[in-house]
Amino acid sequence: RKEVEQDPGPFNVPEGATVAFNCTYSNSASQSFFWYRQDCRKEPKLLMSVYSSGNEDGRFTAQLNRASQYISLLIRDSKLSDSATYLCVVNGNAGNMLTFGGGTRLMVKP
Amino acid sequence: DGGITQSPKYLFRKEGQNVTLSCEQNLNHDAMYWYRQDPGQGLRLIYYSQIVNDFQKGDIAEGYSVSREKKESFPLTVTSAQKNPTAFYLCASSPSGGQGYTFGSGTRLTVV
Numbered sequence: 001r002k003e004v005e006q007d008p009g010p011f012n013v014p015e016g017a018t019v020a021f022n023c024t025y026s027n028s029a030s031q032s033f034f035w036y037r038q039d040c041r042k043e044p045k046l047l048m049s050v051y052s053s054g055n056e057d058g059r060f061t062a063q064l065n066r067a068s069q070y071i072s073l074l075i076r077d078s079k080l081s082d083s084a085t086y087l088c089v090v091n092g093n094a095g096n097m098l099t100f101g102g103g104t105r106l107m108v109k110p
Numbered sequence: 111d112g113g114i115t116q117s118p119k120y121l122f123r124k125e126g127q128n129v130t131l132s133c134e135q136n137l138n139h140d141a142m143y144w145y146r147q148d149p150g151q152g153l154r155l156i157y158y159s160q161i162v163n164d165f166q167k168g169d170i171a172e173g174y175s176v177s178r179e180k181k182e183s184f185p186l187t188v189t190s191a192q193k194n195p196t197a198f199y200l201c202a203s204s205p206s207g208g209q210g211y212t213f214g215s216g217t218r219l220t221v222v
């Protein structure tokens with residue numbers, strides 16, 4: 001079983017739609033959780049951290065369910081510019097080491 | 111502005127050659143990492159270093175070597191022993207304490 005699992009997609013949605021991604025992780029001792037965004041042929045960039053109480057940043061909402069060991073990302077009112085791959089990231093066993101999921105590809109269509 | 115710089119952006123290697131990818135950061139981060147990404151795939155950890163003069167193998171270290179003589183620098187050498195080196199190589203750094211990584215813009219290596 002992979003340490004961090006994501007549905008690779010692609011998720012094809014129209015502009016203005018709401019889309020949600022889920023991610024599961026295997027290490028119950030994980031303490032830090034993140035969503036990164038990666039554009040085609042570019043480096044990943046931090047989208048947002050994920051906090052236990054859930055957190056929102058504009059159109060983006062992240063939630064954490066420790067009991068079930070999954071993390072979600074909700075994007076409201078999708079824009080064409082949201083088209084990218086979204087990486088679920090969890091800290092692993094050794095301090096600040098991060099483990100990356102394989103990514104979920106989102107394509108927003110006009 | 112602080113950041114992490116990788117060079118070159120594109121690199122072509124002949125069969126049997128060793129090549130070195132540069133990674134420099136001025137963020138005063140303790141930890142640095144090298145990842146490899148193949149088309150349509152996730153990131154795989156090659157090597158990481160938590161402190162100067164110390165580094166550890168990641169999941170796919172065979173055919174690669176690193177050094178960490180300075181806090182700011184973590185070069186990666188792709189040796190001739192790496193049979194399939196064509197990939198996108200990403201360097202990252204982080205402060206201690208479980209915070210997120212900052213990535214460089216990557217080096218795209220192609221074997222010709």
